[in-house]
Amino acid sequence: MSTLIDGPQPPSAVGSAGARASRLHIPAVPARPGHRSDFGYLSLSAAGALPRPAIDARAADIGELAAGLVRVLDDDHRPVGPWHLPLEPSVLKTGLRHMLLTRAFDRRMQRTHRQGRISFYIQSTGEEAVSVAQAMALRPGDMLFPSYRNQGLFVARGVPLVDLMCQLLSNRGDMCKGRQLPVMYHSGPARIFSISGNLATQYPQAVGWAMAGAIKGEDHIAAAWIGEGSSAEADFHHGLLFASVYRAPVILNVVNNQWAISTFQGFAGGEQQSFAARGPGFGIPGIRVDGNDFLAVHAVTQWAAQRARANHGPTLLELVTYRAEAHSTSDDPSRYRPRDDYQHWPLGDPIERLKQHLILAGHWTESAHQALSAQLEAQVDSSWAEALAQGTPEQGCSLDRGLMFEDVFKDMPEHLRRQRDALAAERG
Amino acid sequence: MSTLIDGPQPPSAVGSAGARASRLHIPAVPARPGHRSDFGYLSLSAAGALPRPAIDARAADIGELAAGLVRVLDDDHRPVGPWHLPLEPSVLKTGLRHMLLTRAFDRRMQRTHRQGRISFYIQSTGEEAVSVAQAMALRPGDMLFPSYRNQGLFVARGVPLVDLMCQLLSNRGDMCKGRQLPVMYHSGPARIFSISGNLATQYPQAVGWAMAGAIKGEDHIAAAWIGEGSSAEADFHHGLLFASVYRAPVILNVVNNQWAISTFQGFAGGEQQSFAARGPGFGIPGIRVDGNDFLAVHAVTQWAAQRARANHGPTLLELVTYRAEAHSTSDDPSRYRPRDDYQHWPLGDPIERLKQHLILAGHWTESAHQALSAQLEAQVDSSWAEALAQGTPEQGCSLDRGLMFEDVFKDMPEHLRRQRDALAAERG
Amino acid sequence: MPQMNMIQALNSAMDVMLERDPSVIVMGEDVGYFGGVFRVTEGLQRKYGEHRVLDTPIAEGGIVGAALGRGVNGLRPVAEFQFSDYIYPAFDQIVSELARLRYRSAGAFWSPVTVRTPCGGGIRGGQTHSQSPEGIFTHVCGIKVVMPSNPYDAKGLLIASIEDDDPVIFFEPKRLYNGPFDGTPDKAAVAWKGDPRAEVPEGHYAVPIGKAQIVRSGAALTIVTYGTMVHVCEAAVRDTRLDAEIIDVRSMIPLDVDTLCSSVSRTGRCLIVHEATGFSGFGAELSATIQERCFWDLEAPIERVTGWDTPYPSAFEWDYFPGPARVAAALRRLMSPP
Amino acid sequence: MPQMNMIQALNSAMDVMLERDPSVIVMGEDVGYFGGVFRVTEGLQRKYGEHRVLDTPIAEGGIVGAALGRGVNGLRPVAEFQFSDYIYPAFDQIVSELARLRYRSAGAFWSPVTVRTPCGGGIRGGQTHSQSPEGIFTHVCGIKVVMPSNPYDAKGLLIASIEDDDPVIFFEPKRLYNGPFDGTPDKAAVAWKGDPRAEVPEGHYAVPIGKAQIVRSGAALTIVTYGTMVHVCEAAVRDTRLDAEIIDVRSMIPLDVDTLCSSVSRTGRCLIVHEATGFSGFGAELSATIQERCFWDLEAPIERVTGWDTPYPSAFEWDYFPGPARVAAALRRLMSPP
Numbered sequence A, B: 001m002s003t004l005i006d007g008p009q010p011p012s013a014v015g016s017a018g019a020r021a022s023r024l025h026i027p028a029v030p031a032r033p034g035h036r037s038d039f040g041y042l043s044l045s046a047a048g049a050l051p052r053p054a055i056d057a058r059a060a061d062i063g064e065l066a067a068g069l070v071r072v073l074d075d076d077h078r079p080v081g082p083w084h085l086p087l088e089p090s091v092l093k094t095g096l097r098h099m100l101l102t103r104a105f106d107r108r109m110q111r112t113h114r115q116g117r118i119s120f121y122i123q124s125t126g127e128e129a130v131s132v133a134q135a136m137a138l139r140p141g142d143m144l145f146p147s148y149r150n151q152g153l154f155v156a157r158g159v160p161l162v163d164l165m166c167q168l169l170s171n172r173g174d175m176c177k178g179r180q181l182p183v184m185y186h187s188g189p190a191r192i193f194s195i196s197g198n199l200a201t202q203y204p205q206a207v208g209w210a211m212a213g214a215i216k217g218e219d220h221i222a223a224a225w226i227g228e229g230s231s232a233e234a235d236f237h238h239g240l241l242f243a244s245v246y247r248a249p250v251i252l253n254v255v256n257n258q259w260a261i262s263t264f265q266g267f268a269g270g271e272q273q274s275f276a277a278r279g280p281g282f283g284i285p286g287i288r289v290d291g292n293d294f295l296a297v298h299a300v301t302q303w304a305a306q307r308a309r310a311n312h313g314p315t316l317l318e319l320v321t322y323r324a325e326a327h328s329t330s331d332d333p334s335r336y337r338p339r340d341d342y343q344h345w346p347l348g349d350p351i352e353r354l355k356q357h358l359i360l361a362g363h364w365t366e367s368a369h370q371a372l373s374a375q376l377e378a379q380v381d382s383s384w385a386e387a388l389a390q391g392t393p394e395q396g397c398s399l400d401r402g403l404m405f406e407d408v409f410k411d412m413p414e415h416l417r418r419q420r421d422a423l424a425a426e427r428g
Numbered sequence C, D: 001m002p003q004m005n006m007i008q009a010l011n012s013a014m015d016v017m018l019e020r021d022p023s024v025i026v027m028g029e030d031v032g033y034f035g036g037v038f039r040v041t042e043g044l045q046r047k048y049g050e051h052r053v054l055d056t057p058i059a060e061g062g063i064v065g066a067a068l069g070r071g072v073n074g075l076r077p078v079a080e081f082q083f084s085d086y087i088y089p090a091f092d093q094i095v096s097e098l099a100r101l102r103y104r105s106a107g108a109f110w111s112p113v114t115v116r117t118p119c120g121g122g123i124r125g126g127q128t129h130s131q132s133p134e135g136i137f138t139h140v141c142g143i144k145v146v147m148p149s150n151p152y153d154a155k156g157l158l159i160a161s162i163e164d165d166d167p168v169i170f171f172e173p174k175r176l177y178n179g180p181f182d183g184t185p186d187k188a189a190v191a192w193k194g195d196p197r198a199e200v201p202e203g204h205y206a207v208p209i210g211k212a213q214i215v216r217s218g219a220a221l222t223i224v225t226y227g228t229m230v231h232v233c234e235a236a237v238r239d240t241r242l243d244a245e246i247i248d249v250r251s252m253i254p255l256d257v258d259t260l261c262s263s264v265s266r267t268g269r270c271l272i273v274h275e276a277t278g279f280s281g282f283g284a285e286l287s288a289t290i291q292e293r294c295f296w297d298l299e300a301p302i303e304r305v306t307g308w309d310t311p312y313p314s315a316f317e318w319d320y321f322p323g324p325a326r327v328a329a330a331l332r333r334l335m336s337p338p
């Protein structure tokens, strides 16, 4: 083909400027700064509208769950429909507490970053129900493979805030021994896997973990979380595929908070189809759920967990929510989306909704809420003081620099010992 | 988690031998050597049973096409149903000729390999309709991204057999200049892309090519082929995703010939769902078609091409067929599947079916068929003689070894010139 | 002459090329409306439209695969990877496809893709925002690999890369985006403004790929380095007051062996410095090649100063980073071998 | 003592480990019922069941990702990649995950995966069935990289790899599967039978990772090599009648620097030989390290004989392959430098 052999032919006219208009489709974005988002793109179902199938349902038979939106709490905070599986008020109150604590922690760490005391932070504001309700619907023996926006899993599994804070400070109490960027926590005892900087890698890993459980005949299951942006990565495909082929006992979650840094979810393939819809293509049930509805999230997770434990295989859950704050402390969302977007988000705030539900049901009061909030703020404060006792940023790094050379391998090989000694000599 | 910190815990009993039986699902295989395959796993639709939607149909509305099987020729070789778009008898006869030539070429090259005159070969026996009908349903300006089992594309686009044979011989006429394994052809003038040894990589490449066409406002489309086994690769996902997001004018084909070397299609995720079903999860129509039915393959390809050209976006086609021969000349399928499997394959042979259809319609006769076959055998023979004239294996490599250093870059850099000279000096 | 920092210089290179050549397109994660997390593509989508400056899904393998296909169909894609730590998912498309296409098709097909990606540490990014993986790519035949150390080279090399008909992996030492960092994090940050290497013409010019640059002439010994380390080495030379020749490699493939070797033959001593992990890093190739060519002129062993053979740990960034003190110690050792 | 070729030795290693340790599992494309395209896993599924010897989808990235997860959950996965040319789709899972997990979690999580994969040319495989990508992996910290050159080492090293709590990339020079190929393709193929290195115990034994082996002692010069090239170098030494010491590296990470350097210090001359592309290949690291340690003992430049810096072209296989003639020429050059 001579045009190819001769080199790329500059198109005589390209793009909108040209005579031959470009026919490439570019996904739409609801609004850019200065305008107001039209959330009409979001397909919503009425609370209670979708059926709750048996846990051994075939994916192909329950496709409506991938297109619709499972909701339990209606606009008046009343629980309705088949997905309402009544939970003890104490359980709901525990959920509320975990969400509130997560938010208080986020807010405080964000402030700490602004004061220059930690170098980086990522908030999960507006998405607390995802992590908290899901952790609570699983068993302690189940293994969790989080993304960087799932701090609620750590909170709900009772990992002390001090431990998380020490990681943020890279001080003597840092579970990562100074090796990971802030927020890249893990917890062996709480069975929460190490967070990776490389997106989506945890998906096939969780499936592998679950496969091992199945091979060993155990009934622990695995669950993994990624953002909707990250579902574009190859490992999303690998996760679905391996889960499908071996019917692994795993819950694969896509947290669709509408944005991947500055990139709207349409660029991840959310314009043509829901993310939950990827599941049925692999024979995996896909369920799209209101991610800000604690009860709905809990119910679908429980369904998926029962399904997995009963050996009916994996489930793909899409948790529809909204990233209320910046992507991270390095980000300024007012550059790419309307500043007040979250105020118009049709699915509200997860904490507010559970709170109103509990008040409506007579299990909670505004003043109890104030008191709890204050108590949790105090808990965050005292945890922070405790964390600082293990090394403040002003004191410099409180970890032995020799730790840099450990854990590259189980046993330190000769060449790393030599390098460790050279560094020690350099630093005197 | 101490069990993790202490090291992997040998499960007390693993697998079928143990007290706790493994709960891992292993895909079923229809039959291993010594048994007879039960093709009941194959979901079949009656010829003519599936509707032919408008080319701008939404993927979600035509899901039945991904689950069923588009067939035009019934068991009596009569064309039926909405996918029957009558083609000129001359077109059908051309198709028959291309398929026969492809098979004759394959058979001859296979023999040539057995004689030790080429080092490697891959046949497409039983799958000729896929390449031939699809190439014929596309336009010459459309760009094709083949796998190694699409020699029919080259035949249908009129690439001289001699050119293909010279590639197999790595002789002076080799389009690859001795650099590629036999069968890894390409053709610039015929717009057929270079075949890669790494599976599935052509999928996102084809999408990119199509996107460029759209950007330039052209109406050439792209088409790519991979095997069902290769659909497990990440690039399958990348292809679908990018095609979906930018609504690229591309046809993505999965040739499901049931086997990937020794691995049954269930291990690629074909047990839970069809491969065509992956499309709707991305908002891409998926159509499962009888890949041995020339008319059906032609019709769905034409549909997809019209859709793409009219700017309605990509289509995923699953072509259900059977790999009648070994994976390659390095393979012996009798080690992993029943020897006579193909005799029981429910979708028959594509050449035989088109032939019977033509005879039934009064456009063809058994004796015309014999004559054509003989003529094509002769064409293969004379092409082979022509190819050998450009260098036989017995003469040794007829290409200049300096070619090894060319085309690594457009211009040969200093270090490669030095290496070329060193080799020349070494060889005197 | 306008002054530009490295971000502006890179932006200007793409601006110039988008303007001149309608086949040039820019693509990557967050590069469009937002202008990239490091702001390198800022304003380009506004100017050239969302069909030529495209936001992409977060799928590095898909980005390269699609870019390759576009390149085959007549475009000149410039793809950004947000961090070079995230290039690995695209490894197969780069190594098996982009680098091999021209060769395997004997020139019938090729794709002039440029892959831009920020590399290196010193920004508290931790182990997945600080890597320098260039060494890996230098073992892949069929791609060119470059890394500028200043705004002038950044623009000129990026233009040359985009115009090049071979695929180019273009590494941007992110610690240099805003200023010529010399390896002492406690000192106040220095901006590019006022630095002669920040004098960058507005228009089109190219810095040829394949040519190293002598950044400082000297007779006592030769320092071979690139990227951020160029500035660190300058600081170390100031500190030691040694009359070192400093060579900025700039282009790893093709490598300007003559410039390196004629210097080492003259000085008889050579120090190789890079930020990446040492073991099998690009410094190994530099050392091996120089030793092969200059053996008889060497008066001391060629040494390497590099990052340690560990991941880049966030809390020990400045213990990991091969700063001026580590370089200076090696320089002194080299001048009076034990 | 039983005689085994390399395929049988590798098979035996997995058989022994599957038998001894219920946490060992084997997985890969075509490894189960079929026993692998090179028959290395033949019979294992029949013996240990399809839950412990698994066929997988053709998705190398998924294979490593899933293996990693299984390793974390208490298994010891041995994953086969059909050809090492096809390891690239798994690159991110290997580099960013497998190699980093223990480090980033400070030991809380780790996964003892062994990745087995046939490498090297000489089987008319062309550019995507002949590569030797080991050099790339030696730049990745957190994994071990080994390559045996004979059946005894193959079994012992594979057992050591499976038992190792760190991830190991285990390269199998496929040209040696059936016999000790010495680089002369025209000669009749030699089988392993009768070779002392093919005497392989039936049961469990380990060859420690991290130890090189002196294959031939000599005083005139040192050849540092591994894999297929060990046998090619033996042939070249026979041809030149030089009293060369030949060292089989065996383990690239960790590298047995002491064994290499004490030999070179003694002989004063060193040739490095590998089949992979030379530029930034593992030979560069060997050369750089040996030069650093042995500089004052060197009587001639360290040379490298490697594959050319091109893809491995199928028609020119024996021009590409660094055969005994090319090695012998280098040996002679090394003994009387120009």
Ligand SMILES: Cc1ncc(C[n+]2csc(CCOP(=O)(O)OP(=O)(O)O)c2C)c(N)n1
Binding pocket: A149, A197, A198, A199, A226, A227, A228, A229, A230, A231, A255, A257, A259, A260, A261, A323, A327, C029, C058, C060, C082, C086, C089
């Ligand atoms: C492989 C890889 N590519 C790119 C990045 C850079 N990156 C970090 S977060 C992010 C956006 C992810 O968005 P999403 O998955 O939607 O998660 P969210 O932040 O919304 O929770 C990107 C592109 C990365 N970390 N890894």
Ligand SMILES: Cc1ncc(C[n+]2csc(CCOP(=O)(O)OP(=O)(O)O)c2C)c(N)n1
Binding pocket: B149, B197, B198, B199, B226, B227, B228, B229, B230, B231, B257, B259, B260, B261, B323, B327, D029, D058, D060, D082, D086, D089
């Ligand atoms: C990345 C990669 N992995 C593995 C292989 C080895 N391999 C070559 S062909 C093949 C089977 C492919 O099967 P399928 O996609 O069904 O195509 P078919 O051969 O049936 O046409 C395998 C595993 C490869 N070439 N590339």
Ligand SMILES: [Mg+2]
Binding pocket: A227, A228, A229, A255, A256, A257, A258, A259, A260, A261, A323
């Ligand atoms: Mg998101």
Ligand SMILES: [Mg+2]
Binding pocket: B227, B228, B229, B255, B256, B257, B258, B259, B260, B261, B323
């Ligand atoms: Mg197949």
